[in-house]
Amino acid sequence: MSTDPPTSYSPAKVEAKWQETWEKQGTNRFTQDDLRAPDRPYYNLMMFPYPSAEGLHVGNIYAFTGADVHGRFRRLTGHTVFEPIGFDAFGIHSENFALKQGIHPMDLIPSNVANFTRQLRRIGGMFDWDHMVDTTDPAYYRWTQWIFIQLFKAGLAERKEAPVNWCPSCMTVLSNEQVIAGACERCDTPVEQRTIAQWFFKITKYAAKLLDNLAHLDWSDSTKKAQVNWIGRSEGALLRFPILPPGGVAAGVDDAMTVAADALPTDTDQISVFTTRPDTVFGATYMVLSPEHPLVDEVTAPEQADAIREYSEVAAKMDLVARQKTEKAKTGVFTGGYCLNPATGEPIPIWIADYVLMGYGTGAIMAVPGHDQRDFEFASTYGLTIRRVVAAPGEDADTPLDEAYQGDGSLVKSEHFDGIPVADAKPAIVDWLAGRKLAEAKVNFRIHDWCISRQRYWGPPIPIIYCEDCGTVPVPEEDLPVVLPRVEDFKPDDSGVSPLARVEEWYRTKCPECGAVARRETDVSDTFLDSSWYFLRYPSTDSDDKPMDEDITRTWLPVDCYIGGNEHAVLHLLYARFITMALHDMGHVDFEEPFVRFRAHGLIIREGAKMSKSKGNVVIPDQIIEQYGADTLRIYLMFLGPFEEGGDYRDEGIQGPHGFLHRLWDTVINAEDGTPDPDVERKLHQTIAQVTAQIPTLQYNTAIAALMEYLNSVRAGGRTAVRAEVEPLVVLTAPFAPHIAEELWSRLGKDGTIFGQNWPEHDPEKAKESSVEVAVQVNGKLRGTVRGPAGMSQEMAEELARKEENVARYLDEGTVTRAIYVPNRLLNFVVGSADA
RNA sequence: GCCGGGGUGGCGAAAUCGGUAAACGCAGGGGACUUAAAAUCCCCCGGGCUUAGGCCCUUGCGGGUUCAACUCCCGCCCCCGGCACCA
Structure with missing residues (x-):
């Protein structure tokens, strides 16, 4: 045991200590060298959040925790796991919020990002903060613009007239989602249709490939089907x-x-x-x-x-x-x-x-x-x-x-x-x-070309220059990024053109080809473009001179496991696949499909109802973490129900996981040297088998139930645990509750982080039951049970069963015509009526 | 309308190569320990009968297959999510 005195479990202390330790020791950070020569690399990706002013939603935490559990498990089983995070911070939501609050997005977003970062650190994700991505950072969107230019050069981007929804009162273009029953969602004014020249990516050229490749992807079935329907x-x-x-x-x-x-x-x-x-x-x-x-x-x-x-x-x-x-x-x-x-x-x-x-x-x-x-x-x-x-x-x-x-x-x-x-x-x-x-x-x-033009302010400017003589000219790559200027008046107006069109000193420029006076494109690009390639950027954020480092990209991509919401089943995932295919065909990456495996998590509701700000029933994660700790919240969220189906957050329920961690702490701190109890040891090996099988399939709720069950049997009757009984349990718990696991690991006298290759192995021999209970049925109805040695013969089972008084009574009512025996499980006598 | 997902105790949920329905947890009840509380440990906890041993019913509804159905098949109902005049 360590020299630390046995104290009671204090989540706040333990969590602060280990978050600091991980940070100090770079436990989750990758250097360039680490990225270049990893042992069994595993790219564990989750959909990056949009940093709202409200802060992280429990839905986000649910998704990130589920992905993090998976990543931590992979790491414990010997993979080098790269688990990056970033911020999808451009777009109309931030812009509208900024307009409403009268705060400039360039001021708003950094403070939101800072708040999200604080919250993300607090939940104990295994994030590599050295490879963070922020889509609004010119160092990032420089390459978003670069991608636009590559597509333009490949003939995959074209400008054409297209109809849009226009709200004459808000004086803005609306997406279809913002039109409710023919009226603007914000002011209720009837919406009109306008025709505006816009940029499109020719995703339809890839329709057949986007459809055909689906067959070989290890993705949630529902997601694949949504894409099939969308491609139509x-x-x-x-x-x-x-x-x-x-x-x-x-x-x-x-x-x-x-x-x-x-x-x-x-x-x-x-x-x-x-x-x-x-x-x-x-x-x-x-x-x-x-x-x-x-x-x-x-x-x-x-x-x-x-x-x-x-x-x-x-x-x-x-x-x-x-x-x-x-x-x-x-x-x-x-x-x-x-x-x-x-x-x-x-x-x-x-x-x-x-x-x-x-x-x-x-x-x-x-x-x-x-x-x-x-x-x-x-x-x-x-x-x-x-x-x-x-x-x-x-x-x-x-x-x-x-x-x-x-x-x-x-x-x-x-x-x-x-x-x-x-x-x-x-x-x-x-x-x-x-x-x-x-x-x-x-x-x-059915799929349409992808309209990427937005007549808005808060996005990366589309890197195109219009020249009277030379026509449509892409911005030379060495001139990137085309920086979005800070404009105080970024409100859209009746003209239907981007606010940037009011900034003459910005849009007036020289034609890169002939030097004549020319005009920049004043539309910005769709947020979906920002997020269609961020996973390509993460491992290469150390490179300033290229979007992707070839060697690192070859080493880490495609993504091994991607977890996210099914609300992005169609657009985001389709656009990301399209951009990857296009980059592949242009020779920039050597794979066509970006995500080997994708799993959609379910939705969290609260007390049977959808959470929403207007209902005032949103769970505030900071409060929960303060009261119970991040580990408890993580376990509780994962315990609510099957990860892919979501769950119902009930306030009282958190007591269960909280109590579990307290008992785990208490049990481990007080564990003594000695020989494991054979029954406990058997249960241990059964638990290892179950948890090891269920984490990769995201059956977290039942894996946690197994951990609880095992702890119950370790503590049964108030017995004191033997160290060998609980050491593996601490490791099995680590993916779910990383802070307490680290602390207990060190108190058990172990060196270094628990997240080395410490996953316990299950021994099938030790997991075997020596005696079994067999259900005895007569004509399919349960009439008793018998206990005998595991694997006993049908003859033996029948002999034991016939001795059961209740069974015998029913057997006497007729003659046994056959008996069905399922070894170790069930014996069913089929009895014909005595009269028949 | 179409495409997904789902309907199991008071509640969240387990169990689907068909084999003891309700593991684990919450809430509730009883007990031990305690001056008391918390924590912890033990017991009960789907419904109806029964003196007991035990019996009957129960996985949205109605049929079917089977020795055996939450699980498979046929026909319905309801809830959630997405798409929606796609020719």
Whole structure:
């Protein structure tokens, strides 16, 4: 034992002591040399927090603790674990908060970061503070801008017009999430749509790879599925509908049919549509263009022009969210124009309607009201032809439709395709039309290109210069970073352009190519760009001259384990994968996928309800830590429920883990030399086995239960522990409660940090039970139990069972027809009734 | 509507290659120790019967498979999270 007198457990003292010791000894810090030559490197990553003014939320602590437990376990089992942390501090939330409080973000963020840092140190994470990242630091965003330029040079960044939500009262662009029921979330003003030129990253180029690679990733299933849905691959065809020249219809349907009989003209203008149901093309009785479709003007007849213009204006004014409400009744206007159904050769009317979205497929659809519910509703409203072209067994072409039939069946009214099942008809019809160049098979993706422009202040300026003569020129890499200037008036205004556009001395610059007067891009980039590569930067923060050190990156990446919230299942994780793939294809990294393993943690609620500031039921971690200590909080959070499912924080419950640590302290401090009790030793080895198996699978709650159970048996009846019984227990507890474990370890007279390779090994022989209790059932009902040697034979078990009075009574009621024996577990007699 | 996740004691939850449902913990009750309290230790703690031995019921609801179902299959209901006119 150490010379320290046995004192009672004081979390505050123990935790302060060890946090200081780790800091002083650099226990968790990596030098350049450490990073270059690690033994069994393990990159343990958690999603970095956004440093709000409120401080760390228990949700953050929950996530970080869960990740830290994993990291500490890996370290105890012999890995060199790199566990960095940082701050995702740019973005609209900080900016809005700063506006509201009247504090400049450049003042606000550092104080938030300082507070977060203090809190993060207090929870005892194994963070390497020498490799911290702050996305608002020019030394970091210099490389965020560098990434933009690499993508620009690779043709993966382009500038184009795109619609945005605009609040005329707040005079700002809103994201879709900030639009509630068509109104601004802050002032309730109806939102409008504006069209602004913005920068996009062509993530759609990687859609197929982003989807296909998922199959090989060790990720939470729910996360993978969310990505699959988001990418939204659908197989179908592109069909072309030739536009009939004005007056073409007047000539009559017969003429049109004649045209169809020959080859349809391919040189006239056509409208392309994407469909997953090419088999229903014979039922396409009209066509719908999105109001924004470029061909709207061309197909509109003069007498319909006013109505079309009016409808388009209303649609354009509507915000993007309200427009996409499904419950809304379908509306539209006839353009007066016609096109030819490529299959039937019939002229069909062209409408515009806002239920067709410019953002998906080609922005135009062939409407098949007989087999698409949306088209059915629209056709019913406007009296358009509804034609059945698929019939289920027992139906025929004349079976009436009172809603769209979207099920399986065979084709009808489809000329020589009649009778062919839907699945076979799809390729057959595409082939047939492809022969006349009116169709081709096509895979479409739902995912859009990534708009990274923000008409805001608090972000890294997009490193682009516009020159009258040279056009769009990237800022030369040696001129990076383009520093975000300190601007006191950073409030957005009615112009819809970035606040930086008001700072002439900043945006006026020289063209890097010709030296002429030029103008900087005044938009900043999306926060998701900051976070799409931070994990690449962590191990290389010592390098000022490059974003990633090649050797170090090769050594540490990809990330071994990434833990975070499922709210980022789609955007953040997809963007990070995309950026990594793009960097891979440009030769900057040698892997395509950044995260080998990803696990989503669950959510913490409180007393059955979601925590929120407005409800005033937020757990303040500092208070809990003061009262019970970080170790208790860590264990309690991990004990609440399965880590991947979250848990219900109940204030009283913390007593359990708190008591556990007190008893652990007491037991270890008073432990004596001696020989372990055989029963306790058996339990010990069972516990080692369970905890060792359950930590890697994040089953922390049951692992902790096992530790408690073991401590209970060590202390049973008030007995004094033997040191050999509790030394391994201290190590098993260390990932969850690192401070007390260190303290007890040193009081046990051990040298150095406990987080060396000290994980105990379990001996299966010692874990074996010598006698077992076997449940005895008669006809599946429990009638007794018998105890016998482990692994006893069925004969022996039956013999013991028959001696049980209660069992015997039921056996006497009939004859045993069979007996099922599960060794060491259960014996079930199947008894036929005596009369039978 | 679609895609995930989930429904088990007063509460948080265990147990799913089908094998004694409720481990561990909270709250509650009783006891030991104590002048007292705290801490600690021991016992009880799903429901209904029963003098006892014991019996019956119970994992959202209804069916089914099986010697045996929280676990598998079919059909529903409810809650949470995400997406949502995606052609």
